[in-house]
Amino acid sequence: MKTYFQSQKLWEIVEEGVTLPEDSSTSSSAEKGKLENKKAKDSEALYYIQTAVADHMFPRISVATSGKEAWSILQKEYQGSAKTYHKSKLSRELAKPVYKENNTRSHSLQEPPGELKQSWNSFILTSAVQ
Template sequence: MSSLAKQISVPIFSGQNYDYWAIKMKTYFQSQKLWELVEEGVTLQEDSSTSSSDEKGKLENKKAKDSEALYYIQTAVADHIFPRISVATSAKEAWSILQKEYQGSTKVRIIKLQTLRRDFENMKMKDSETIDEYYTKVRELVNQLKSYGEDIPEKRVVEKLLISVTEKYDPIVTTIEETKDITTLTLTELVGSLEAYEKRRSRREENSLENAFSLN
């Protein structure tokens, strides 16, 4: 067990927000170089008696790493969730049990993924929403897609924001499209520009309202 693993506390899953928990755990396993074992499991050789000592050593090391990953999963679930995976003998088995129960079967996950893709394509900003509120909704949907195995490139999210904000942002969107390279524009830059425009527009509207009252 690495010193980093000792320092980091794994997120606890209590039955809610499985998608977010799974993303955090995947990142954690990747940081410990264990994700491949969780995802694919340990391939056991049919006849270990014919294996070289080096191959046996590698297999034993994989088994130890798998036990380590299984331990992390066991400690990352609340006590009332633990019985569901208590009989699992590998990290892959425990992970699959939780995934199937909280995300559904492969068929269900495919249907859910299709629904999320459709939601992403159809998402539009509401007149009552701020840039921060809308961007948060987009990020949440992108994270859900990621939890179902689909990574949305940042470039695609940038393009989505540009075409789905309300008409009142048309002036700044046009300026961005004409002066920026959309293929390299980051989300941080885009959201920052949209929020700055939003604040300027809000101040102008407030000043106009104050002037209107002062004339009465």
């Protein structure tokens, strides 16, 4: 979608949003025209985002009143924070079956091997703090 917004000259509006002047009564007609143009582009970007998302995602962005706000909601939903990413990765790894020496499977929450050990310790510490 970013590429589409760039091609339509909307990316700056989506990324930065529209800032309204504190006192619009002192604005010139040219400034008011530019502001109206930015508002129109913001509405256009919001429309494109709303029509592009899957039906199950629409309720999450339906409260957004600007393209930037809708875009931020989608970023959080799909990219998540680093903490969320590591927790979900750890959860997936822990859900994998563990094969024992006698070739039987079990799901275990024992301390994971090697590369996950640091994430595991971080997860335990974070969970204890919350």
